Amino acid sequence: MRPMLIGAPAIEPVSLAEAKLWLREDGGEEDQLIQALIVSARMTLEAYTRRFFVTQSWRLVFDSWPRSVGATSTLAIPFAPFQSVVAIRVFDANDNVQIVPATSYRAPGANDGGRVIFNPAPPAAGRSADGVEIDFVVGYGALASQTPEPLRRAILILAAHWREKRGDDADDPLPKAVAQLAAPYRRERLL
Structure with missing residues (x-):
């Protein structure tokens, strides 16, 4: 069995505007970085939970x-x-x-x-x-709001953590708050 992604999510569970508000970022200089952190946080948490957040x-x-x-x-x-x-x-x-x-x-x-x-x-x-x-x-649905709120919050916390660390402690596991928010959604590996 080989899985292949054929249609990536059209949206992220957390918008750039939501992330900037969470990060207290007013300017646009770091928009590209913040957007990349959102995508990376979603993909990391999808792998951790073994669930897909958006359609x-x-x-x-x-x-x-x-x-x-x-x-x-x-x-x-x-x-x-x-x-x-x-x-x-x-x-x-x-x-x-x-x-x-x-x-x-x-x-x-x-x-x-x-x-x-x-x-x-x-x-x-x-x-x-x-x-x-x-x-x-x-996926949970085509709308960001269909992703459970704890998973959306975990994305924000993880993106903020990575932004603050900027590559420090690359082998650091998920922050405790992120793991706690995502734990109820984590599926056990069956294969």
Whole structure:
């Protein structure tokens, strides 16, 4: 399984204006730095919590269907919060693509990882590598306000911490306040 980001978030959970207010920054000289800190803080906290904060699109690529699909006709999507499946493609030995009809599976949204339930079983992949592609959408929502407030606050605190440190203590773990705010949202690693 190889995950690939195919549609980055259109917005950040914290705006530049919100961050500047938090940082008590009036000028525009550091806008580029502050924006970069917001993105870096979001990505760091997404990795820490194993959740995606704002809507984004991903693709999972498999050489062939995992065993679970053959045994239970269910495929786990280990990304959270799971919103929906956009498309499922299966390639034959001649690299021809077959779109799996949306009427042959269910993919209910979930606050945790998602799942795709097939009925009937999907067609087998014919090529030996990258035979299956699944495009899907994850995140709390398309609006910044849909990201839980503690995670938004953690982004602000982490961005302020990094701005103040400016590279000092590069191996320093997350500040305690950031870890405490994000801890309730942290998913345990299943794989």
